[in-house]
Amino acid sequence: MIVDVHTHTPTHRGAVPVAERREYDRWRPDRTVRTTNAWADYDEQVAAADVSIVFNIALPDPLAETGIPTDPARVNEATAEFAAADPVRRIGFLSVDPTAPRALEEAERCRVQLGLRGVKLGPNYQRFDPLHPGAFELYAWAQEHGLPILFHQGASPIREAPLRYAHPLTMDEIAIAHPELRIVMAHMGHPWQRDAIVTIRKHPHVYADVSGLAYRPWSFWEALRLASEWGAMGKLLLGSDFPIATTAETIAALRSVDDVVAGSGLPRVPAEEIEAIVHRDALAALGLAREAGA
Ligand SMILES: [Zn+2]
Known part of the structure; x- marks a missing residue:
């Protein structure tokens, strides 16, 4: 089984009207990215995955900066509707600003009423300190109910998003305080991959x-x-x-990761370790495996 643990909720149920098409060159160095997409675009671009985890981010002042138009009033509803439309293949995560009033109430509503099964946070985009006491209340709630949290980690092209709030070493402190919480650090914390590596190697659930x-x-x-x-x-x-990026191009890039050192004396990344990433049972790792027959 192939699980794509990191996808963003497509913005439009049907085709994206011409006036609402958005395309940016800031998200990757080699090509532009369309940030408004139809449900059908998602299915096409994530087709290589058997199951995907999908989410929005609850942003303070929507999108002016990021160019990903999410209606702030429907951050979690939009994800829940999309996930519910194909519940075998999609798992929706909720997002809240944990320092906002009633954040826990909203999280609980999303869990119980909307059926969202994990949490997505981008402390740098949302502009909260990931070590804030309000954030720790949300982590404790997630740990208690078995909801994994996927954190944006590392670089961002958005000038107003504080890098300090996206450093992998904050994850170490969160994991020390919440040993049963399942955490995913996005992007291996780029460009702090080595800080992410020393964090994931010491915590069984990170x-x-x-x-x-x-x-x-x-x-x-x-x-x-x-x-x-x-x-x-x-x-x-x-x-x-x-x-x-698409799921298929991510898998292809993993399989060709050694191309950049071809012809050099540098060591290869073991192919079996690459294949294990592609086929890893992320749902079991994150406590999201469906019960038999469900
Ligand atoms: Zn992302």
Whole structure:
């Protein structure tokens, strides 16, 4: 089974009207990215995955900056409707600003009424300190109910998003305080992949996804070599970051990660460790496996 743990909720149920098409060159160095997409675009671009995890981010002042138009009043509803339309293949995560009043109430509503099964946070985009006491209340709630949290980690092209709120070493402190909480660190914390690696290797329930890395081929190879040498490859999960990349191109990039060092004396990333990332049972790792017959 192939699980894509990192995709963003498509913005439009039907075709995107011409006036609402958005395309940006800031999200990856090699091509532009369409940030408004139809449900059908999602299905096409995530088709290589048997199951995908999908979410929005509850942003403070929507999108002016990121160019991903999410209606702030429907952040979680939009994800829940999309996930419910294909419940075998899609798992929806909720998003809240944990420092906002009634954040826990909203999270509980999303869990119980909307059927969302995990949490997506981008502390830098949402502009909250991930070590804030209000955030710790949300982590404790997620741990109690068995909801994994996927955190944006590392670089962002958005000027107003504080890098300090996206550093992998904050995840170490969160994991120390919440030993049963399942955490996914997006993008292996790029460009702090080594800080992400030392964090995932020491915490049994902390993982990192490989999204957002492939189009910087040297650091991608280096990150996977480091993960292999540190014995952390078993903690890496497949993620595409749709709409920034497709699942198929992420898998292809993993399989060709050694191309950048071809002809050199540099060591290869073991192919069996790469295949294990592609086929890893991320649902079991994150406590999301469906019960038999469900
Ligand atoms: Zn993302």
